[in-house]
Amino acid sequence: MEKKMVLVVDDDADMRKLMEVALQATYRVISASSGKECILAVAKEKPACIVMDVMMDGITDGLETAKLLKEEKMTKDIPIIMLTSVNESYDYRSQIDANFFPHDTWLDKPVKPARLLMEVAARIG
Amino acid sequence: MKNTALTLWIVDDEPAMCQGVLRVLEDFRVVFDDLGETVNYKVASMESGEAFLEKLDSGQSPDLLLLDGKLPGKDGIEVLSLMGKKRQQIVTVMITAYATLANAVSATKLGAFDFLAKPFTPAELRHAITRATREIILTRRARRLEQEKRQVRFEFLSVLAHELKSPLAALEGYVDILRMEPETDCLDRMSARINGMRKLIIDLLDLTAIESGRRPRNLLDEDIVAVAGHVVTNNAQAAKAGGITVNVTGETVCIMKADRSELEMLLGNLISNAIKYNVNGGRVTVNISEQPGKVVLSVADTGIGIAKEDQARLFGEFARIKNSRTKGIEGSGLGLSIVSRIVGLYGASIALTSEADSGSSFVITFPCLAQDT
Numbered sequence: 001m002e003k004k005m006v007l008v009v010d011d012d013a014d015m016r017k018l019m020e021v022a023l024q025a026t027y028r029v030i031s032a033s034s035g036k037e038c039i040l041a042v043a044k045e046k047p048a049c050i051v052m053d054v055m056m057d058g059i060t061d062g063l064e065t066a067k068l069l070k071e072e073k074m075t076k077d078i079p080i081i082m083l084t085s086v087n088e089s090y091d092y093r094s095q096i097d098a099n100f101f102p103h104d105t106w107l108d109k110p111v112k113p114a115r116l117l118m119e120v121a122a123r124i125g
Numbered sequence: 126m127k128n129t130a131l132t133l134w135i136v137d138d139e140p141a142m143c144q145g146v147l148r149v150l151e152d153f154r155v156v157f158d159d160l161g162e163t164v165n166y167k168v169a170s171m172e173s174g175e176a177f178l179e180k181l182d183s184g185q186s187p188d189l190l191l192l193d194g195k196l197p198g199k200d201g202i203e204v205l206s207l208m209g210k211k212r213q214q215i216v217t218v219m220i221t222a223y224a225t226l227a228n229a230v231s232a233t234k235l236g237a238f239d240f241l242a243k244p245f246t247p248a249e250l251r252h253a254i255t256r257a258t259r260e261i262i263l264t265r266r267a268r269r270l271e272q273e274k275r276q277v278r279f280e281f282l283s284v285l286a287h288e289l290k291s292p293l294a295a296l297e298g299y300v301d302i303l304r305m306e307p308e309t310d311c312l313d314r315m316s317a318r319i320n321g322m323r324k325l326i327i328d329l330l331d332l333t334a335i336e337s338g339r340r341p342r343n344l345l346d347e348d349i350v351a352v353a354g355h356v357v358t359n360n361a362q363a364a365k366a367g368g369i370t371v372n373v374t375g376e377t378v379c380i381m382k383a384d385r386s387e388l389e390m391l392l393g394n395l396i397s398n399a400i401k402y403n404v405n406g407g408r409v410t411v412n413i414s415e416q417p418g419k420v421v422l423s424v425a426d427t428g429i430g431i432a433k434e435d436q437a438r439l440f441g442e443f444a445r446i447k448n449s450r451t452k453g454i455e456g457s458g459l460g461l462s463i464v465s466r467i468v469g470l471y472g473a474s475i476a477l478t479s480e481a482d483s484g485s486s487f488v489i490t491f492p493c494l495a496q497d498t
Contacts, residue, residue: 012291012295014295014314015295018295018298018299018302021302033447055283055287057447059284085290085294110293110298113302
């Protein structure tokens with residue numbers, strides 16, 4: 001059976017590499033390094049799941065991109081896992097309506113490879 | 126010109142007084158040229174202190190209050206004191222029939238901003254309103270500025286935390302992989318991240334030291350040409366790795382009153398950037414020229430350049446231009462903000478000329494202070 005595609009979005013080249021390594025045995029991994037690149041990649045091929053860093057190009061790049069995806073009919077059903085550096089000074093969760101974006105979609109960086117694999121599998125099998 | 130409407134309430138039991146004030150203020154505009162703001166007034170009147178306090182309790186409040194000292198029931202002074210107890214901060218001008226010092230003093234102690242002695246002319250009324258309005262506008266601006274400052278600091282700290290945690294997360298990830306598969310080739314990447322983090326911490330310390338003004342400055346006669354030569358030597362290895370030629374041209378000696386470590390930071394950041402963002406086999410030219418009343422320093426490179434739309438934010442903290450040409454080039458994002466702070470310390474100016482793919486040139490002009498001798 002063909003592997004499902006996971007889109008990994010992070011401006012840190014090493015993080016992208018590490019996430020690819022964590023997921024590549026089970027999934028086909030495409031990576032992007034900014035919100036803009038993420039949108040382009042999604043337009044090219046719809047991923048089964050997206051893993052995205054909250055802060056990339058600018059303090060809320062990831063967040064805004066996720067909102068955009070959730071508002072589009074074609075992409076709103078794609079599960080998005082948000083990665084955040086636990087940072088009390090900027091509470092992203094308060095920026096979002098809980099119904100729009102459930103709390104369990106947040107993972108605190110750094111994520112252990114096994115944990116990342118488990119979270120993705122829990123959403124798309 | 127920004128148009129601002131302020132609400133003004135007049136509390137006075139004489140209807141003629143209320144009507145008079147309304148008439149004077151309905152077409153009254155106060156223009157603050159220096160602040161770029163024009164103010165107009167929405168006026169309402171109340172007959173008694175009680176009526177006013179009731180309105181306050183219902184959650185409404187004016188920006189400006191004209192309060193008669195003598196009222197039936199609670200008088201002006203009592204109303205002022207009750208406002209104070211409720212912690213209502215409304216800029217208040219007291220209208221007093223008896224312009225006695227005692228009344229003015231009690232009113233001021235209770236928080237009144239100004240007072241008008243009856244009988245007053247329309248001109249006197251406008252004058253008092255203008256003073257009170259200026260107070261309101263300035264206070265609002267001060268508060269907005271404080272809020273903006275806090276927001277800027279907040280964002281700086283958030284990005285900083287992210288920038289410090291990212292290399293650690295990457296290192297931790299690589300350590301995990303090495304535990305599982307010790308043969309993995311990732312030591313070079315790990316080294317690169319460690320160096321990047323060290324550079325970030327050093328730059329951060331430099332930046333905060335300059336910003337806080339707590340670094341003691343040693344302003345001595347320094348030869349900026351010699352400092353440039355020294356910095357170029359320090360960057361020789363990086364230049365060699367990219368086949369970059371670095372030249373110092375112009376004056377052979379140029380003495381200026383400066384702090385040596387600041388000059389080193391300034392030149393260090395500009396020259397290492399010029400080397401980093403260059404093409405293989407490219408060139409960096411540092412030129413120092415002494416002109417009447419100034420010293421002009423320029424650092425030019427044949428590198429990847431900076432697009433016009435990216436230039437505005439280049440000197441901001443953690444500003445990193447991320448595009449296909451900068452992919453793979455590491456940096457703290459603080460170098461140019463350090464440069465711009467140091468330029469500020471000398472009352473100098475910095476100009477950037479650059480276009481994507483056609484190299485960049487940074488020109489700093491230092492005003493020369495008159496020689497002591």
